[in-house]
Amino acid sequence: MKKNLLALALGVLVMGSAVAPAVAQDTTKPRQEARMQKHKGERKSPEERAQAKTERMDKELDLSKSQAKKVKALYLKEAKEHKEKRAHFKKGDKKDAAAREQMRAEMMAAHQRHNEEMKDILNKKQYAKYEEIQAKKRAKHEQQRDSRKSHKGERQHRS
Secondary structure (H helix, E strand, C coil): CHHHHHHHHHHHHHHHHHHHHHHHCCCCHHHHHHHHHHHCCCCCCHHHHHHHHHHHHHHHHCCCHHHHHHHHHHHHHHHHHHHHHHHHHHHCCCCCHHHHHHHHHHHHHHHHHHHHHHHHHCCHHHHHHHHHHHHHHHHHHHHHHHHHHHHHHHHHHHC
16 A cells, blocks of 8 residues: 555656646746736837837828828827726726726727728728728637637636
8 A cells, every 4th residue: 555655656756747847838928928017007108109000000001191190199199098098997996887888988989089080081092991900900809809718618617
């Protein structure tokens, strides 16, 4: 009996030492570090976000200089509003369903205003391409969300 128990304990130790190096070489570490920095409050300023979005739009849609200025002003205004709403929402009770629904309605209205202003800034060809890009982003986001939901379900069933 003691020999069997000793052999079992020795086997567990050997298996543990064989698995430890593989666990130590986790490939998700850079992603975790980026997430940690994001949650430390090291977010980009509204100006930096507006500049990055404008550069991306300029590259994708070949904006004129006047269009680029208008787009940057629009994104800057939105980034500042978003920062204020985020701060206001953090102060409130996040678990309150009514507050969440109100925030969602405000975000949808802001998104609608943004699209209207973009339609005024861009020409028809650029706006069509802009809508196509937005549709691709939405599809990618939904796919990621569905993937996270399925992974979450798998984790819950394992427990």
